[in-house]
Amino acid sequence: MSDRTQTETATIPGPSRPAAEPTPARPEPGPAAPSARSVWLTRLLMVGIVLAALNLRPAITSLGALLEEVRDGLHMSGGLAGLLTSVPPLCFAVFGSAAPRLSRRLGPGAVVLAGMAAITAGLLLRPFAGGTAAFLAASALALMGIALSNVLMPVIVKRYFPDRVGTMTGLYSMALALGTSLAAAATVPVTDALGGDWRYGLAVWAALGVLAVAVWLPLARGGGSAASTADPAADADAGRTAPAAPALPITRSRTAWALACFFGLQATGAYITMGWMPQIFRDAGVSAGTAGVLLAVTMVMGVPLAFVIPRLATRMRTQGPIALALGACGLIGYAGLYLAPAGGAWAWALLLGVSNCAFPLALTMIGMRSRTGAGVVRLSAFAQSVGYLISIPGPILVGTLYEHSGGWDMPLTLMGALMVPQMIAGVLAGRDRTIEDEG
Template sequence: MRDDETPLQTPTGTLSPAIPAAPRTDAPASPAGPAPWLLRLVVVGLVLAALNLRPAITSLGALLEEVRDGLHMSGTAAGVLTSVPPLCFAVFGIMAPRLARRFGPGAVVCAGMAAITAGLVIRPLIGGTAGFLAASALALMGIAVSNVLMPVIVKRWFPDRVGSMTGLYSMALALGTSLAAAVTVPMTEAMGGSWKAGLGIWAVLAAAAILPWIPLVRDRSSAPGQPAAHQAQAPALRITRSRTAWALACFFGLQATAAYITMGWMPQIFRDAGVSAGTAGVLLAVTMAMGVPLAFVIPRVAARMRNQGPIVVFLGACGLIGYAGLYLAPSGGAWAWAVLLGISNCAFPLALTMIGMRSHSGAGVVRLSAFAQSCGYLISIPGPLLVGVLYQHSGGWGLPIGLMAALMVPQMAAGILAGRDRTIEDEC
């Protein structure tokens, strides 16, 4: 993908001064880029932030039965709880571009990490379902704005390495997701069996993620990496006229539906099939861990392809086979189904990569990221709730798994449309 984002802005949002000619006499003066140490700090910040974008959710999935018992939740109420993440992502994610323009993306992500920390600390300390949901919403608010701004920060600081940097933080995100799924139950048992301690311990990792973003709080760039002329043109972009933007939003929403159903309900599917709680958590970890290597590979491959449709079809086929296995032999082939669904869930880093590729400019990526993710998460809200309702009223997992498989078909169709070689600027 070709980037026309020169000259680069410094972290304070002003154009860089010319480099003195003394060190080299054979090249013209050019704008100075960010200092190497600052770029390394951004990389560390991206990785630590990405590690914290899912543990608040997958740790809850691993302990959902204990939380339900402790808070006396019904199956429908638990379905509402698993629908809270996409709802918060949709509501708060749409605010991210405005917050980034006013305070800078670095400051917003720093505040997001602080909100995650506070929510994870408060959530286990409050009794009752309402308080638990409110504290969860605080953590999810921090995750929401950070979700939207990750592609923006990549475009801002690494405009010539969108694929590799998207792969890096996607890999860190998958690692944090699988780590929380795998070790939450063992850590809970080691700390006396209290689900409150098992959920609250993840606040430590979130607190560590605040630190590298503190020096970037002063980065007030309103449109990452864009000169003033490009910034002035950004509001004229009517993104709702872009068919690619709508296709990307639908693809993002349907893959998010599958991901949050998996994170919220897959351990319970295995436990109801006779698998122990610890093994069910490890199976979820396997599903999430598949994204660690693939989340690094898929964006790099996708960035080199003019059309990402073949990758969409491959990931969707893996999901359909995995759901068929869950329906026919949930415990007998549990490890195989976990691997296949983990491959299918790598539609998330693919969607992030396409967000970065479907716009010529950083300003366009800001708007497309907010639009696709906010609309997408709105689309994903009913899924986990409907699974809970179907599970409670049918008394089994046949209908919920059938729903999951059926949703994979429109996901593949939307992904094929979103993967075409075009940009939102061309369509708008």
């Protein structure tokens, strides 16, 4: 018998009660008020997740769109400019490893709020820093906020939406892809509209951070306790039924290493594609404008597919087939660039856009490979920190091979060859097991 049924039965008058003396009606303590609060907090949390995801890439892609103007404005050498483009994955690896400790001490909601504040401050400070060193320091501040939020967003999804991991990861991934594409495509037109000053073109993206901070303030109050009331029953169930965190160190988990390798190899492919694909097309005779549009097509593919793939992944017992399908698209795309880069340019751009959607698949598997919120924190920090470290040499190696070979045959061969271990790691990471099973 449910609690509500018992309450209603207790208020029914018994047969011995005189009909002429009805019991005064007492207000029944129903769940209306808590339910309304829970609905409101759940919706606010969903908005917060979307806004956080929108803020995780504009600091990078907006700078890429104006890198030449920034170099001229700050009198930056080519070596420093190259360092600037390789800083993001390094910061993601270094600062992301601090997320579990901060999350345990402050709560994930508070750390995400701090991350959004760091992104906002970095974006506001760096255009007006007044020198290369200060510009790099402000960029590092924004990247630190991105790194912390990168690690904790799968944790937020797992903790507060345990029965909707695929849907919420898809929503988050789609918003991240949208923010990436929007900053890449709109930064130059926005800069022109603001008078052509690159400083304003970079600073304008801090407005997204201000919105995210405003939403995460109530969610993070009390170390995240406000957000956790969105589904108190689910939290209580999790506390009763979730097994303890594994005694096995995360560095000894085969599943964790498979996820880290898969994450790192897909990030390698994404950074290589974003950094070098336009040049591949231009060297094949495609105009600069068309090469830029082709890159935009590749990036935009992530918007709808980032919502579809996580939902599909959570409905499958193992996610290996998805990893294989995405890897096959990458192999065909790189083979096409090798054989006929200009003739099938649009097809290769589409296929590589599909292949780059291994990122939302990796995020989804992070949420699925642990039974507990604490386990997801550890797994997310390990997979992303190690993965971003793995991704650092790839774009540099491709550039070196291109410079020394004088063409794209060797770099494209390397790109295609890297898809094979990515597919293997995806199959291993997609097995139906958790890190608790290995403990």
